Amino acid sequence: MAVVRVSGAAADQVLAAVAPALEIGRAPPREARLSAIHDPSTGDLVDRALVTRFPGPASYTGEDVVEISCHGGWLVPALVVEACVVAGARQAERGEFSRRAYLNGKLDLVQVEAVADLIDARSRALHRASLIQLDRGLSERIAALRERLIRTEALLAHHLDFPEEDDAPVPLTEVVSEADDVLAKIDGLLRTAPEGALLREGAVVVLAGAPNAGKSSLYNALVGEDRAMVTEVPGTTRDALESTVELGGFPFRLVDTAGLRDSEERLEMMGIEVARRALARADLVLYCTEKMAVGAEFDRLRSEINVPMVIVHTKRDLRGAGAPGVWAEEVAGYVDVAGYVEVSTVTGHGLGDLQDRLPRAVFSGLIETGGEVPVVTRRRQVRALEAAREAVEMFRRELEGGVPADLAATHLRPAESALEELLGVVSVDDVLDVLFADFCIGK
Numbered sequence: 001m002a003v004v005r006v007s008g009a010a011a012d013q014v015l016a017a018v019a020p021a022l023e024i025g026r027a028p029p030r031e032a033r034l035s036a037i038h039d040p041s042t043g044d045l046v047d048r049a050l051v052t053r054f055p056g057p058a059s060y061t062g063e064d065v066v067e068i069s070c071h072g073g074w075l076v077p078a079l080v081v082e083a084c085v086v087a088g089a090r091q092a093e094r095g096e097f098s099r100r101a102y103l104n105g106k107l108d109l110v111q112v113e114a115v116a117d118l119i120d121a122r123s124r125a126l127h128r129a130s131l132i133q134l135d136r137g138l139s140e141r142i143a144a145l146r147e148r149l150i151r152t153e154a155l156l157a158h159h160l161d162f163p164e165e166d167d168a169p170v171p172l173t174e175v176v177s178e179a180d181d182v183l184a185k186i187d188g189l190l191r192t193a194p195e196g197a198l199l200r201e202g203a204v205v206v207l208a209g210a211p212n213a214g215k216s217s218l219y220n221a222l223v224g225e226d227r228a229m230v231t232e233v234p235g236t237t238r239d240a241l242e243s244t245v246e247l248g249g250f251p252f253r254l255v256d257t258a259g260l261r262d263s264e265e266r267l268e269m270m271g272i273e274v275a276r277r278a279l280a281r282a283d284l285v286l287y288c289t290e291k292m293a294v295g296a297e298f299d300r301l302r303s304e305i306n307v308p309m310v311i312v313h314t315k316r317d318l319r320g321a322g323a324p325g326v327w328a329e330e331v332a333g334y335v336d337v338a339g340y341v342e343v344s345t346v347t348g349h350g351l352g353d354l355q356d357r358l359p360r361a362v363f364s365g366l367i368e369t370g371g372e373v374p375v376v377t378r379r380r381q382v383r384a385l386e387a388a389r390e391a392v393e394m395f396r397r398e399l400e401g402g403v404p405a406d407l408a409a410t411h412l413r414p415a416e417s418a419l420e421e422l423l424g425v426v427s428v429d430d431v432l433d434v435l436f437a438d439f440c441i442g443k
């Protein structure tokens with residue numbers, strides 16, 4: 001099935017032209033009606049489809065909208081679009097429906113971003129975060145902060161304009177503590193941003209370690225299919241392979257790399273170079289080793305990266321039933337190691353444990369909040385919140401430093417505008433262009 005959506009003042013006219021048998025006056029809003037769809041230029045039957053009218057402003061875009069639920073496939077939806085174009089409509093641009101929804105006040109910009117994230121979502125966690133954002137979870141908090149700043153500004157202005165009035169002047173300490181509270185709230189939102197960005201992009205988890213350690217075998221086990229070549233020859237993997245997987249509802253980009261060692265062989269050296277580049281963009285490293293000790297390569301790696309590392313002791317099945325005891329304790333001594341797991345890709349031992357550990361190692365903040373708190377997922381949102389934060393901080397510092405309140409209060413306006421721009425209360429055309437360029441047509 002496909003839905004062809006027409007939005008604008010002439011939506012009903014387009015519908016009348018492509019569905020002449022339908023009595024539009026008799027088609028009540030938001031009720032589907034079965035109708036034949038014709039090409040108005042030839043009169044040819046194109047499809048039989050369900051047609052629904054959404055008169056503005058109670059529609060997605062806020063304008064009159066008509067939705068034609070037609071058969072899917074290659075040709076039918078294209079023919080229905082063509083029929084609508086003949087009837088006077090034109091093909092929508094990327095994100096144009098959401099853009100109009102924004103311009104008509106149906107969505108704010110943070111909600112528009114949520115629509116894009118919702119469509120892109122490849123993990124349950126981003127899906128849920130987008131729904132919270134679409135529900136104005138983040139927007140409401142931003143709007144509340146903006147209102148508090150406006151109120152503070154107004155209070156101070158009132159105090160300045162009517163100093164002789166009976167109202168007791170606002171005590172400075174109260175204004176300062178209000179500013180502190182706003183700052184704390186902004187910080188709370190900003191704290192979700194690093195994990196929020198990973199939620200959209202997927203956390204990069206690089207499997208690294210000595211040749212033959214079992215990295216590719218583990219990669220295949222985690223991905224759930226034989227993507228990487230596995231042989232008993234050390235130095236099998238020469239390139240970086242990447243796959244997206246969802247673990248515990250969170251998105252991960254697993255990268256299998258060439259075994260790290262000093263090699264003279266040209267191809268292998270290139271592979272190791274690729275591995276180092278992958279490590280440089282890792283959010284988490286799975287250090288795979290089959291030996292009971294981590295050698296010089298491990299120490300070198302540890303000094304080069306500054307992301308958490310999980311030590312994966314591979315090939316558990318080859319070591320009999322004995323407990324790892326001593327070595328697990330030794331590993332626990334590394335403060336920067338996020339965990340130690342024993343696995344076997346032959347018996348499946350430890351794989352579940354590892355799969356549980358990855359979300360906790362990367363998304364601990366989001367897991368702690370239970371996924372019910374709005375998450376800042378985009379650079380644009382971070383920049384606006386940081387700008388607002390900086391201005392409020394300046395206001396607060398000057399107040400405390402004895403700068404007269406009316407002068408200090410000039411910093412509140414830029415803070416308000418940063419939040420306004422974030423919500424799109426004031427629209428900036430190039431911001432809109434960048435934002436909607438991400439959308440696909442029909443959204």
Ligand SMILES: Nc1nc2c(ncn2[C@@H]2O[C@H](COP(=O)(O)OP(=O)(O)OP(=O)(O)O)[C@@H](O)[C@H]2O)c(=O)[nH]1
Pocket residue numbers: 210211212213214215216217218229230231232233234235236237238257258259260314315316317318343344345346347
């Ligand atoms: N018994 C056993 N053998 C394993 C296990 N994991 C991997 N192997 C074997 O170890 C050898 C190397 O496995 P790979 O997955 O290719 O190792 P790698 O780390 O990717 O090796 P390079 O790509 O050469 O760096 C293969 O013969 C695998 O079958 C395991 O859990 N148990």
Ligand SMILES: [Mg+2]
Pocket residue numbers: 215216217228229230236237257258259
């Ligand atoms: Mg390999």
